[in-house]
Amino acid sequence: MNVGIIGASGYGGVELIRFLNQHPKIESINLYTSSEEGVLLTNHYPHLLNGDTYTLRPLVEAELSGQVDTVFLATPPGVSSKWSQWLLDQGIRVIDLSGDLRLHSQSIYETWYKREAASLSLIKQATYGLSEWNKDTIQSSQLIANPGCFPTAILLALAPVLQAGLIDPASIIIDAKTGTSGAGKSPSQTTHFSEMNENFKIYGVATHKHTPEIEQELRAFTNEEIKVSFQPHLVPMVRGIMATIYASGVEGVTSKKLYDCLKQAYEHHSFIRIRDIGDFPQTKHVYGSNYCDIGVAYDERTNRVILASVIDNLVKGAAGQAIQNMNLMNEWEEHTGLMVLPVYP
Amino acid sequence: MNVGIIGASGYGGVELIRFLNQHPKIESINLYTSSEEGVLLTNHYPHLLNGDTYTLRPLVEAELSGQVDTVFLATPPGVSSKWSQWLLDQGIRVIDLSGDLRLHSQSIYETWYKREAASLSLIKQATYGLSEWNKDTIQSSQLIANPGCFPTAILLALAPVLQAGLIDPASIIIDAKTGTSGAGKSPSQTTHFSEMNENFKIYGVATHKHTPEIEQELRAFTNEEIKVSFQPHLVPMVRGIMATIYASGVEGVTSKKLYDCLKQAYEHHSFIRIRDIGDFPQTKHVYGSNYCDIGVAYDERTNRVILASVIDNLVKGAAGQAIQNMNLMNEWEEHTGLMVLPVYP
């Protein structure tokens, strides 16, 4: 199969290349651009030098049509809204890593993203690509809205215990922490090494765009309107997300029940690893891999359930899950090309 | 004035030396040990080489009596319980940086610390040294239990808004993050650079020793039994604590009311800096200094108050506050010897 990437010069794009490059079903990776035609990606990323040319090709029909079966959009806001329909019309499957098509409601999108939403017709074609939960709809879809990095870590931990009714949906507080690569490749004062190293920052207080995405999908699991407090922070590291999730337990909940619930939910999903009771994951346990590791405890003293969920934001939180979705769409084994162990230490 | 330090070879100890060395009221710093007599501290810490000898002297009456007015105990658990009374009996004031004497209840101590508590008579002599709040009792005390690093950051943020009745005391969740220096000087797998760098860890889930200390002191502000969810994490940085505190707001609360409450509480306390509404502190903003910076927001959508409080765990969270307490005990200006600006970047 031949695939295309639009937006290859961002971190999501190069991470797609890292995995697609060793994917046994992929024959060629074609890179497209609307602004940097002819540029060699290896000029920006010498780590890619391996014999392939990685030349950015113009984003025109002649270059795409009949050449690629699936296109990954690893692009800034607004690009997917613009190009997805054109790609779909050429019979190309689209996996969109941006946030353009995740929210069903245009008004909610516009409230949180402060920009114009995609057309409703496009939004309606999109399937939310949380691989472990939406397998059937993903398989029959031509357009995937790949989940955000925070929502991935959070939903994978919350979905089972919410569905099982083990926590009070009104009580959820999520304190999330991410490495800097989630902020992308463009330099800024916030991610300037001299001001980010030996520093820990809180940002987007009560205003992060992933909030409505989390709430929309939690509702999908529970058929209830759920509001969450979601608060991200920036950690002086490059890769990794930990979401620490707090919720009140329902009567009778125990650590064992929570653990069993999670274990059972993912028993056929090799990328989700539930840690033994009393054991909690660290972000480095999933570094560079598509795993999501989840630990859980119930604190009887305060009646609080504590979940800790870790992913590599660029893999399970972006490129890895996108490829997992491509695998599902093609009815290949879910983990094809993705079964690498974490890089440790 | 002449002071002594027991436990100078730990990080709390060397941080005391850094500040006492430039304190205008201190004539001599005397280091005592029960196990390393005659050792030069500069062998462990060449950064201290500045003409002073820093020789560790034996911990015996002849060396202390009449030689020092105040002794700082920067020692592991159990040492203060053992030595404090002996020091007090010699007319020496004691400032204890360990956790031995902070909890009023022996049984709570033993539950959380998993070791024998200090004697009740000793505990009763101790004043909890949260400088900004307990000034009067500190001034008249001979024995200070210097607050823990997490409790300092947390209590300074919570005390005003709890006292003012702006939040629901039953709803408090504290997600705290600390640099590694809080774990002390002894190497361990957890703080091994290869496993701590590019890593973010959760630890002590629902079991951290600072929990009962926070709860005891919150009760002191409110005369109510308060239980908090307190969850610490380890950040790949050396210095700094951020406590992100979540609580439900009472009816009518606004960001402005919260801000005004905090601002007013600390208007005469130069070490506590309340950040403008919408502005939040970073740990590096207080690096190496005795400041505590606090930001606050009210999220109407979820009715949650969010407080972020940052300190340098070794300064305001340990040595700095200890010296601030020494200043208070001597009726010197609170900030004597402590008015250094943060090291930035």
Place this chain on the structure above:
Amino acid sequence: MNVGIIGASGYGGVELIRFLNQHPKIESINLYTSSEEGVLLTNHYPHLLNGDTYTLRPLVEAELSGQVDTVFLATPPGVSSKWSQWLLDQGIRVIDLSGDLRLHSQSIYETWYKREAASLSLIKQATYGLSEWNKDTIQSSQLIANPGCFPTAILLALAPVLQAGLIDPASIIIDAKTGTSGAGKSPSQTTHFSEMNENFKIYGVATHKHTPEIEQELRAFTNEEIKVSFQPHLVPMVRGIMATIYASGVEGVTSKKLYDCLKQAYEHHSFIRIRDIGDFPQTKHVYGSNYCDIGVAYDERTNRVILASVIDNLVKGAAGQAIQNMNLMNEWEEHTGLMVLPVYP
């Protein structure tokens, strides 16, 4: 093919597992221990949890004989000297990642390593496994002494230009920098996060064990006695080595000649990437991969050749090169199981 690892609980061991796990020719990975029988490696390394058991098995004939074709020794000094002959006698090929068998001279070994050397008979059976240069002898050998991490980075850069006579062999100064993972898994004051972060250290001044290994192998390329100044430093990062190499140029040398010489030497070796003139590699360009990237310049003003060579110390500097040698011994494609792109950023 079935392989065994002795010393799997060290960083070299887990890195072998990461690559062998996805090696298409490997059927099973068997872990052996003389002291931790029955222990699950996943207890130490939860990142490995992927369905495999990773149980440490006893190091006895019954467990090895007929079970494994090749054994990797990722062990502390002294272990290979003891076990290699026993393994060879059972018809098992041995790839030794320790420094026990690299030096031909017992007395030089004992001078630099300050411990007893392996037997001469064992040393004589060992082939120095610098994959790109010793392919023929590696293919016919049963026992490989896998090169040290620093020597790998240094020899790959120096060998071509020394052989081509472009630099003065008497003038070589090597200033090397390494991440902390080279120091292994055991915590120490040196690699304690609080003292290693925001710190840069020099160590082993003029006494590092890799010095005689570098000199021995340079002699192999030139048939001349060569002495080098080799000085390592410790960088606050986990993975990566950069060797900056200085030497006086011979008359007529230019950047172009140096570049051409390197380019030609490695034109059939895909793991060695020579950077364009004026472009220099960074350690992150090879992170997690088996590449060695080399940059070169000639400074006419001072008549000095400057080479910068980077590797991932745990991959090309240890586990990756060991697997590359296994590939050569089996006449498989050199890069089998190793063609992963670097993890970037």
Place this chain on the structure above:
Amino acid sequence: MNVGIIGASGYGGVELIRFLNQHPKIESINLYTSSEEGVLLTNHYPHLLNGDTYTLRPLVEAELSGQVDTVFLATPPGVSSKWSQWLLDQGIRVIDLSGDLRLHSQSIYETWYKREAASLSLIKQATYGLSEWNKDTIQSSQLIANPGCFPTAILLALAPVLQAGLIDPASIIIDAKTGTSGAGKSPSQTTHFSEMNENFKIYGVATHKHTPEIEQELRAFTNEEIKVSFQPHLVPMVRGIMATIYASGVEGVTSKKLYDCLKQAYEHHSFIRIRDIGDFPQTKHVYGSNYCDIGVAYDERTNRVILASVIDNLVKGAAGQAIQNMNLMNEWEEHTGLMVLPVYP
């Protein structure tokens, strides 16, 4: 005394404020700007909030004349060339932290800096402010060219042994490593956290601007034309420089002779600490302080002298030395306002 700072919004500027703020002889710190009049520096740097306003004032005669005795220029290239004479003409002493006035030769400046040099008349008024070596000329000067960060670390180590004739001046190779703060406050791809963390970089190969400064000053010590190979690298840390210096020893040189030479040179200079033979400094040993720590060894095997010199690039390499020079110009104790211990860990 009242002082002014032009360029206060850069890292050199805020570091000046940190030290001047606690300097016992300084009454007021006045900040000037030609482009940001009225801006509060605390908007950029909330860590400075301490009651002072830090308002940037216009750079006009009325604001300066009679208001300030000394002005520090912590400005980008070209600014000092433009403003220094104007300041001097108003009877204001000038301490220039930029590189504009360090080189005596305009043509050498233009070759290395690739921009127009300052006027010769201005250059001739400037004294090179290497505090420990040029005390007399500094005291009688109105205009100080404050040394570059790398030259400071390097010259302090090399001057004594070169003057004593212990090394061969033609053989000097300097491999230098710096934290990122030397690159200043402006974000760039090079200092983007995601690409700088877990990375080690070489830069400015054989072309760094500090090279002619080092050579000019070495000549001042020896009256010989000396060329050095100077090669800087970027370390994933914020503060700190280590220069590792290699040179051939002259006949009869020993570690002891080198040590004695250094020790004697600095016996009356408290900021320069010579480490015992066999002991080497780390950058963290001087973090946040004005110390320069130097270690030395002689490697008989290769006849090479190895010197390692560390400073905090923003203190002894910039703001600290500038204040030290101000102290000298005013005949105050050299260390006034600068005797802070390093921040460790």
